[in-house]
Amino acid sequence: MRYLMELSQKQEYGQIPVAFDNGELKFIIQGNLDNPNHTLYLKTTLGTEIGRLYSDRNGIIASFTIDVVNHSLVKVKRFNSKIANLFYVTRLNYLVTGSIKKGSYKFLSGVKQVATVKTKVNKTGVVLTCDISRPEDVPFILLCATLFTQWHTTPLKLPTFPPIGGNISIKLN
Template sequence: MRYLLELTQKQEYGQIPVANEEDQIEYIIQGNLDNPNHTLYLKRFTGKEIGRLYTDGNGIISSYTIDVVNHSLVKVKRLNNKVANLFYVTRLNYIVTGSIKKGSYKFLFGLKKVATVKTVIRNEGVVLICDIDRPEDVPFILLCATLFTQWHTTPLRLPTFPPVGRKYNVNFN
């Protein structure tokens, strides 16, 4: 199953639409993680919540928890290694390998690949392409992909300048 996460938020601030293979919006990811109290919500297009990802940070290094309906809690942990930058998804026993910074990584269960994520530039902007093998992994992979993207990209905010040559007046009379 292939899902597309369009990260360019045209008029849908705080929401990332998730389209399926037929380009129909199937899920919405809402929220952001710029504050320890914030949460990402994965909802069906109808508004029904499927899962959430939140930080349970204690101290400098924070870990993240994924809470999916009818499933036990799953943690996302970073395995600090000088040779490789690996992440581990507990309970599911997935190791995330590849380059998150370069936008191409995969989820492995042992030696078996269960999902891949690629970042591409399209006309709409930055798009994450998630190829997920098993339907029960969809909420976990979509939330993890959004988390990793928020770790390694920052939204570009350009300043708004007044038109050149325009003079401003503060006289109210």
């Protein structure tokens, strides 16, 4: 399944829309990570929370936790290596490889590829294309991709607004 996320500074909705590649709105990500007490929320278009990502401690190197409804907590850890920029998603046992700074990376379970994320810059902002093979991984991959992007781009300031109604469609192409 392919999901597109448009990250822009327009702040039209105060939220990050997540859509299928045909433009149909599927999820909304609300919040920001510019402060250790802040959280990202993944919600349906009707406002039902699916999961959240938050920093679980203060310090030079932050550790992040993903809490998805009906699933145990998952942590995102960074390996400190001079050779490679590697991340590990616990419980799911996913290794994130590739270049997060260049915007092209993949999630691996052993040698099997579970998802890929590619970043494209256009006139309105940054568009993330997430190809995810298993439906149960969707919340984890979308929240991780937003986290990694916010680490390497200007932090997005997203005001809090009520949820968007189900009648909005977007074009990310």
